[in-house]
Amino acid sequence: MSYSAESLKKMLILSQQGDKDAYKNFLMSILPLIHSIFSKKIFHKDDTSDVIQEILLSIHKALPSYDSKRPVLPWVLAISERRIIDYIRKVTRKNKNETLTKDGSLTSFEDEAKRSVHDLEILYKLPYDIRRAIELTKIDGYSTKEAANILGINENALRTRVSRGMSKLKNKMKADL
Amino acid sequence: MNDTKHLNFIDDLANKLKPVNVNWSAEKRTCFWFIIHCTWMALLMFAIKPFRYPLVHESHVFQFVFEATLFLVGLVFTGYFCFLSFVPGAIKSNKIKLSLIPVLFLIILFLYKIIFPSNTYSNWGWVENYITMRSFCEFEIMLYSLIPLAHIYYLIKKSIFINNKWTFICAVLSSSLIPAFIMHFACAYNYTHILIFHIGTTILMTLVATPVLFKIYKKSQ
Numbered sequence: 001m002s003y004s005a006e007s008l009k010k011m012l013i014l015s016q017q018g019d020k021d022a023y024k025n026f027l028m029s030i031l032p033l034i035h036s037i038f039s040k041k042i043f044h045k046d047d048t049s050d051v052i053q054e055i056l057l058s059i060h061k062a063l064p065s066y067d068s069k070r071p072v073l074p075w076v077l078a079i080s081e082r083r084i085i086d087y088i089r090k091v092t093r094k095n096k097n098e099t100l101t102k103d104g105s106l107t108s109f110e111d112e113a114k115r116s117v118h119d120l121e122i123l124y125k126l127p128y129d130i131r132r133a134i135e136l137t138k139i140d141g142y143s144t145k146e147a148a149n150i151l152g153i154n155e156n157a158l159r160t161r162v163s164r165g166m167s168k169l170k171n172k173m174k175a176d177l
Numbered sequence: 178m179n180d181t182k183h184l185n186f187i188d189d190l191a192n193k194l195k196p197v198n199v200n201w202s203a204e205k206r207t208c209f210w211f212i213i214h215c216t217w218m219a220l221l222m223f224a225i226k227p228f229r230y231p232l233v234h235e236s237h238v239f240q241f242v243f244e245a246t247l248f249l250v251g252l253v254f255t256g257y258f259c260f261l262s263f264v265p266g267a268i269k270s271n272k273i274k275l276s277l278i279p280v281l282f283l284i285i286l287f288l289y290k291i292i293f294p295s296n297t298y299s300n301w302g303w304v305e306n307y308i309t310m311r312s313f314c315e316f317e318i319m320l321y322s323l324i325p326l327a328h329i330y331y332l333i334k335k336s337i338f339i340n341n342k343w344t345f346i347c348a349v350l351s352s353s354l355i356p357a358f359i360m361h362f363a364c365a366y367n368y369t370h371i372l373i374f375h376i377g378t379t380i381l382m383t384l385v386a387t388p389v390l391f392k393i394y395k396k397s398q
Binding site for chain 1: 188192195199203265267
């Protein structure tokens with residue numbers, strides 16, 4: 001399905017007025033365009049579908065921002081690009097936290113830390129107040145507010161303890177690798 | 178499989194569709210924002226201390242009008258580019274920087290006038306300047322600019338798309354240029370004073386408020 005920029009513009013204006021068919025046609029006609037441009041930029045092919053859905057959702061949310069005096073394609077591409085940038089940032093941030101384990105598989109230190117809190121040997125090397133903060137939030141599943149109440153400290157102090165504890169755990173695990 | 182998934186998703190979105198209130202254009206927003214804030218600020222400033230009379234010495238009328246126009250162009254440009262950056266694809270982020278040209282030109286002009294004063298101007302108006310000078314014009318500029326800034330921040334929060342930190346720079350700069358523009362009529366007409374206390378305050382506001390506002394925005398995301 002291919003449309004000219006002018007017909008896309010008409011469809012989008014009708015969509016702003018609540019025309020469901022025009023809106024459906026509009027989304028259907030930009031879908032191949034989004035797919036062709038952005039599928040190359042998505043690192044993991046499994047994520048393509050999710051990212052494209054996020055783009056469609058963003059277009060839906062940004063519908064009031066379209067100015068009918070302006071061309072439609074830059075509007076679509078700018079929204080799509082923003083979602084792609086968000087995706088790339090997310091993936092890059094995740095990759096920064098990943099490292100190779102002994103068996104050669106990729107794992108995130110964050111996930112590893114969460115799994116390893118059960119490993120009492122590592123956990124019990126931490127100071128008592130930090131250990132309790134981690135036990136309550138990561139093992140017992142209390143919310144930050146509840147855990148802070150139990151320990152009689154404020155939420156910010158609890159977050160600091162958990163963050164310090166988790167980073168110490170990560171460092172210990174790194175040393176073990 | 179994916180195509181079916183997308184088609185179902187599109188169907189869902191289309192079924193949820195309701196008529197939307199289309200956002201005002203950047204031009205309309207800039208006009209509204211400028212007129213509203215200029216009006217209340219001018220009225221308030223006049224109520225606190227009447228504007229100077231005569232506005233300026235006869236031999237400096239053209240010069241004065243030219244500077245006032247530059248102020249106006251600077252604040253309208255920064256405001257317009259800020260609002261334009263809310264519209265996806267309307268402007269590229271590196272082009273937003275162009276809105277700073279009138280402000281830079283204004284600064285250069287005032288610097289030039291201070292370094293190379295005209296022979297009549299340097300002897301004119303010191304008594305008048307002293308009388309017409311507002312005691313706390315820099316604080317007034319800071320205080321008044323907070324309201325247009327809060328307004329524009331509300332619009333930024335409502336908008337799902339903003340370009341980048343240049344949007345915030347333009348927002349703060351144009352908000353603080355409104356009172357600085359009115360001060361051009363309401364406070365002493367002296368280049369050093371205008372450069373340090375009026376334009377300097379807008380620059381200070383931009384340097385301080387932009388990172389604060391940007392951080393608040395990022396935290397709220």
